[in-house]
Amino acid sequence: MVSVAPTFARDLARRITEAASMDGRLIGNREYIRRLSRSDITTIRARGTDDVMTTYDSPAFITRVTSRSAAFTEVFFADPDDRKIKLMDTAAHYLMESVDDLLVMDKQMGLHPEHSHYCRTIMTRPFARLLAMWDKLIFDVPEGREKEEPDQILVMIPEWYEVASNHGLPQRAILCDAANRVTFVLGTDYFGEVKKGHLRMAMYQEKLRYKEGKGGGLGIHAGGKVIRALDEGTGKLEDKGALFFGLSGTGKTTLSVHHFWLDPQKDETVVIRQDDFFVLGAKGAAFGTEDNAYIKTEGLEGEGQPLLYAGATAPHALLENVYVDPETREVDFFKYDHPFVPGGECLNGRGIVVRRELDYTDDSVDLDRVDMIFFITRRETIVPPVARLSTEQAAAFFMLGESILTSAADPTKAGQSVREVGTNPFIVGPKGEEGNIFYTILKDNPHIQCFLLNTGGFGGKSVDRKSWKMDDPEALAHLRRYLDHEKHPDVGTKLELELHDGTKEEFKVNLVRYETFHGIKRVRLRKNLDTVMESVESGRTKGSDIELIEVEVTNGRKLKVQDSSAIIREIARDRVKWEKDPYWGYDVPVEIPGMEIEKFKPERYYTEAEAKILNDALKEERTAWLESFPDLDPAVKKALD
DSSP, rough: OOOTTTTTHHHHHHHHHHHHHHHOEOOOOOOHHHHTTTTTTHHHHHHTTSSSOOTTTTEEESSSOHHHHHHGGGEEESSSOOHHHHHHHHHHHHHHTHHHHHTEEEEEEEESSSOEOOOOOEEEEHHHHHHHHHHHHHHHHHHHHHTSSOOOEEEEETTHHHHHHHTOOSEEEEETTTTTTTTEEOOOOTHHHHHHHHHHHHHHHHHHHHHHSSSSOOEEEEEEEEEEEETTTTTEEEEEEEEEOTTTTTTTTHHTTTOTTOGGGTTTTEEESSSSEEEEEEESSSSEESSSEEETTEEETTTTTTHHHHHTEEEEEEEEEEEEEETTOEEEEOOOOOSSSSSBBOOOOOOEEEEEGGSSBOOOOSSOOOOOOEEEEOOOOOOOSSEEEEEHHHHHHHHHHEEEEEEOOOGGGTTTTOOGGGGGGOOOOOOHHHHHHHHHHHHHHHTTTEEEEEEEEEEEOOOEEEEEETSSSSHHHHHHHHHHTTTTTTTEEEEEEEEEESEEEEEEEEEEEEEEOOOOOOOOOOOHHHHHHHHHHHHHSSSSGOOOEEEEOOOOEEEOOHHHHHHHHHHHOOOEEEEEEETTOEEEEEETTTTGGGGOOHHHOOOOOHHHHHHHHHHHHHHHHHHTTTOOHHHHTTTTO
């Protein structure tokens, strides 16, 4: 083990900056960086155009890597092993000795003086577009602070794979020294690594300060706004601070940047504050981190998402991996052609929209008081459109972080169920500790009401529709195509089915998956199916002893933006009538003005036995997940009993 100073990563970052500055190779001029970005070579070569502009007079970039490299990300605490030392040292020597110019940009995360972070980003010259996006996303460093040492540094070498091949090193690596607040991003040109790299470091620092009693707070993956609504109980207009937790692609940004069709004749409105990350303070205030919004653009349209659509089609927006016609420069948010993605389609188009150019904004990104918290999930079966939670249940659902994966996290697993504590993939340190802090904040601020909000569907089913013995060549062919992530031809087709109340409804086939049965239990996970396949093909297991089952998974009745908006609007107005769910113990709605909530009753879709099977399976999964955190408060673990 090579012995290095505890500040090794920070010292390297400082040496890189000083060496480039002394040689006159360090460029921080914003206008120069912006001009460089307009001639981004990756985009121009891929699109076959002479610049990166769209008909909206906004730049639209193409990246080679189109999602976060979660599998390549490693966090350490001032104690890098030999491999990390070699990676960072090689990266530093490359930047100091082999690169003509380095670009640098200093920005500030957050506005509140006790919750702001001075961030420096260093980049190689051909990737100026990443700094142009970073410049657009967060705040300028206040005058007088720019001469200080930055709180945190991110060094990025997108072309690292060219360097790595000469040194026998991994072609992609993201190394975060959380203790010294330095991150090296090697081998990816995806902007999300800049944004989340800095957020990861800042959120860890906030948590340390909270634990030490020095202020700070809990970093939360949530959007937020003020909802000004006429309260049914008081008869007065009331401002209510709302937070929306959710993984990428669940509707967090859409709901954070939406007017909910409130009534302006009654002076109802919203004030948009932040779309992605807050610091939740001990006294129930929330402090924003970013000036503008980094949104998903897949299927973006003006009717359901008017504010986001207006922002994404404005001249000051910056687009990333969104389809642009090379001849007309027209943007198409429903077309996903992409030159660098296996299969030729990217479902992780992004855009930075200017928050203050949207309607319903002001100069603040903070919430002085949080009154409502919504945990957004995307489910398709038995999870209701909304549920009102107790304090303990809320802390449990914070820990459960139930949703589905999107292409932002892992394109090969998009659509699969996932649990992520706090719906936050960027937690540093024990996750049970995060839940305990969140629980403490809720107990200390009993005015905060919490809700589970489903933005997926309701009433979906999984149906066995065919089976074969594994000695049948057709069975092996079906399973091989499934394991190779080949899309089944039935996916996307629509079925009309009769419900238990006699009405008919249209369902869409969301997935066709395969499971095996060997006399004991069914095998569903791909890695286990791979093992079964290999065992049969090698002759170690008789194919005639194993059954392959084809399972059709249908989406439920879709919960639209209009539904979610009605739910949130009427909760803010205190006009929802609730009753206790006898199985889960949380409250579910029996009446929501402006929404046909009766259409989402379980008995329309499931028999009593089917509903029990779904609920039992979900409770077993949820309980096992909560029990997996040994340091989590027992009251939270038992919240769903």
